[in-house]
Amino acid sequence: xxxxxxxxxxxxxxxxxxxxxxxxxxxxxxxxxxxxxxxxxxxxxxxxxxxxxxxxxxxxxxxxxxxxxxxxxxxxxxxxxxxxxxxxxxxxxxxxxxxxxxxxxxxxxxxxxxxxxxxxxxxxxxxxxxxxxxxxxxxxxxxxxxxxxxxxxxxxxxxxxxxxxxxxxxxxxxxxxxxxxxxxxxxxxxxxxxxxxxxxxxxxxxxxxxxxxxxxxxxxxxxxxxxxxxxxxxxxxxxxxxxxxxxxxxxxxxxxxxxxxxxxxxxxxxxxxxxxxxxxxxxxxxxxxxxxxxxxxxxxxxxxxxxxxxxxxxxxxxxxxxxxxxxxxxxxxxxxxxxxxxxxxxxxxxxxxxxxxxxxxxxxxxxxxxxxxxxxxxxxxxxxxxxxxxxxxxxxxxxxxxxxxxxxxxxxxxxxxxxxxxxxxxxxxxxxxxxxx
Numbered sequence: 001x002x003x004x005x006x007x008x009x010x011x012x013x014x015x016x017x018x019x020x021x022x023x024x025x026x027x028x029x030x031x032x033x034x035x036x037x038x039x040x041x042x043x044x045x046x047x048x049x050x051x052x053x054x055x056x057x058x059x060x061x062x063x064x065x066x067x068x069x070x071x072x073x074x075x076x077x078x079x080x081x082x083x084x085x086x087x088x089x090x091x092x093x094x095x096x097x098x099x100x101x102x103x104x105x106x107x108x109x110x111x112x113x114x115x116x117x118x119x120x121x122x123x124x125x126x127x128x129x130x131x132x133x134x135x136x137x138x139x140x141x142x143x144x145x146x147x148x149x150x151x152x153x154x155x156x157x158x159x160x161x162x163x164x165x166x167x168x169x170x171x172x173x174x175x176x177x178x179x180x181x182x183x184x185x186x187x188x189x190x191x192x193x194x195x196x197x198x199x200x201x202x203x204x205x206x207x208x209x210x211x212x213x214x215x216x217x218x219x220x221x222x223x224x225x226x227x228x229x230x231x232x233x234x235x236x237x238x239x240x241x242x243x244x245x246x247x248x249x250x251x252x253x254x255x256x257x258x259x260x261x262x263x264x265x266x267x268x269x270x271x272x273x274x275x276x277x278x279x280x281x282x283x284x285x286x287x288x289x290x291x292x293x294x295x296x297x298x299x300x301x302x303x304x305x306x307x308x309x310x311x312x313x314x315x316x317x318x319x320x321x322x323x324x325x326x327x328x329x330x331x332x333x334x335x336x337x338x339x340x341x342x343x344x345x346x347x348x349x350x351x352x353x354x355x356x357x358x359x360x361x362x363x364x365x366x367x368x369x370x371x372x373x374x375x376x377x378x379x380x381x382x383x384x385x386x387x388x389x390x391x392x393x394x395x396x397x398x399x400x401x402x403x404x405x406x407x408x409x410x411x412x413x414x415x416x417x418x419x420x421x422x423x424x425x426x427x428x429x430x431x432x433x434x435x436x437x
Contacts, residue, residue, distance in 0.1 A: 071117045073161075075168045079150035080126065080157040080200045082143055082345060083178065085109075085192040086357075088364075089138045090333055092189070096132040105133075105190060109144075112185045118148045118178065128203040130340050131211065134290070136332035141212075141339045145204035151176050156197040179353045188364070191357045194347040202345075208285075210260060212339035213292050215280040215330070216267075218395035222303035224264055224278060230302040231262040231280075233312040234295060241420050242315040242324040243295060244288035248423040255420070257291070259284045264299075275376070275395075281338075296330035300396055306408050314412065323416035328402035 087105050089095070095105045106129075110122055119125045130143040147159060151172040179192040186192070234243075241255040260283040267277045280299070282292055298315070301307040314321055397404075418426065 072168070073117075073120050073149065074163050074165045075170060076149045076151070077153060077164055077169075078147040078159040078161060079152070079155070079175075080145065080147050080159060080198055080202065081178065082145045082196045082198050082202065082204060082342075083182075083192055084141060084143050084194040084196075084340075084347060085190065086140045087138060087142065087190040089133060089189075090136055092135065094133065094135045094137075095129070095139075095142070105142075108187055108190055112182050113148070115185050116181050118176070118181070119146065126200075128205045130204045130208050131287075131337065133335075133337055134332055137335045137337070139337035142337055143204045143208070143340050143342070145198060145202055148178065149176065157200060157202075159200060177350060177353070179350055180356075183353060183356060188360050191360060193354065193357055194349050196345045196347045198345060207342055208340050209343060210283055210285055210341045211287065211337065212281065212283045212341075213287070214336050214338040215282075215292065215296050216277050216334045217280070217296070217300075217399055219266065219276050219278050220395040222278075222300070222394070222396055223305065224266060224303065226305075226309060227299045227303040228264050230299055230309040230312050231264060231295075233309065233316070234262055235259050238316045239318045240288055240291055240316075241318055242321060243291060243298065245290040245294070245329075246324075246417075246420060246423055247289045248420070248427050252288070253420070253424060255288060257284060257286060257288060262295075275379075290329055292335060293329040293332060294327075296335075297327060297400060300330065300400060301327075301411070303396075304394060307411060311411055318420075321412070322419040322421070325411045325414040325416050327411060327414070328400050331399040331401060334399065 089105060091103070092105055093101050093103045097104050097106045097110075113119050113125075114121075125146040125148075127146040128144065133139055133142070150158060151170070152158060152175055153166075153169065155175075178195045182192045237256060237258040239255050240257050244255065246252070246255070261281070262283075263281045265279045265281070267279055280296060282295065298307070298311065302309055302311070315324075
């Protein structure tokens with residue numbers, strides 16, 4: 001009897017739930033009887049089977065979503081503008097779009113531009129970038145130029161497309177707030193801080209007059225004065241083929257570049273000298289692939305006393321030293337494209353937009369600062385436990401990746417890479433071979 005009651009209870013529970021969800025009535029147009037005990041076991045099983053069949057059909061039905069209206073770009077003119085934005089590139093695979101990954105700054109940026117309907121396609125946007133930063137590198141003042149949708153009919157940088165429908169144009173005397181719109185959909189690590197209307201011939205790459213990079217590192221036991229002395233030798237116009245990564249495969253055969261200034265400043269972050277940070281600032285018109293990271297690596301070797309300042313003179317003397325000795329580059333994490341300079345560009349800043357960006361960065365700063373103080377407190381305790389009076393290690397060593405040998409081999413005694421001429425000949429033969437296939 002107990003088993004029978006449990007069976008009816010389970011049946012009632014299933015049927016009630018199914019009817020509530022599907023609002024199903026029996027084929028006889030009568031609702032399922034409340035007194036299930038009056039039904040036989042076979043009748044109950046038959047009801048349950050029909051409900052299961054109906055529920056299965058309902059779940060297989062395809063719900064059609066209403067079609068969205070196609071955005072009509074013909075109703076708008078375009079405007080050639082410059083966008084200034086910052087990004088934290090630590091978790092990105094670089095700035096430029098890559099075929100093997102979507103985790104790039106440029107990919108996220110164009111996803112936002114397409115999502116907000118500010119442009120129809122990258123191919124038709126007349127796009128230029130100030131520079132392409134490598135994996136892990138950040139920027140505070142990256143600039144791009146491109147044609148975006150505009151609310152206005154005339155003004156600086158306004159372009160009238162051939163298919164523009166003036167009679168369908170939405171009349172407005174206020175331009176689109178590009179930073180505000182983009183920042184709503186961009187990731188927290190990428191934020192637009194300003195925009196500027198520019199002439200249609202303007203290029204973020206070719207019209208940039210100077211670029212400023214900054215690199216932060218812990219002082220530890222580094223001799224900052226020697227590093228400053230070595231860095232001063234880099235100022236001026238030189239052939240930097242031995243202080244960069246040669247990119248002959250992409251057609252770069254000229255390695256003459258001009259550095260306007262190079263300074264190293266000790267930051268007064270604390271009274272604890274060994275854990276203070278220093279700021280390296282390099283200003284030039286343009287830089288080669290990995291040039292800044294190679295410069296930092298060489299200055300670290302000078303600061304550690306492993307190389308003399310004269311090593312800079314020797315590496316710049318490409319006639320006597322045409323082949324670059326093998327050495328590791330400094331880490332990309334502390335490197336930031338900090339400033340880009342242009343003439344006749346008047347940046348437009350939106351106060352509310354800036355507040356929004358500041359709030360985002362403050363949140364990140366808080367989290368990172370708390371983590372930093374936790375680690376610093378742990379270091380204090382460990383140093384107090386140590387019996388050694390000299391527990392300050394060379395903190396900057398972690399910024400130079402690679403395996404370190406116990407006995408240091410000076411740069412000019414190391415194996416060397418191919419010379420520029422050898423690389424050019426190598427790629428020339430490779431191209432001829434591909435053409436003959």
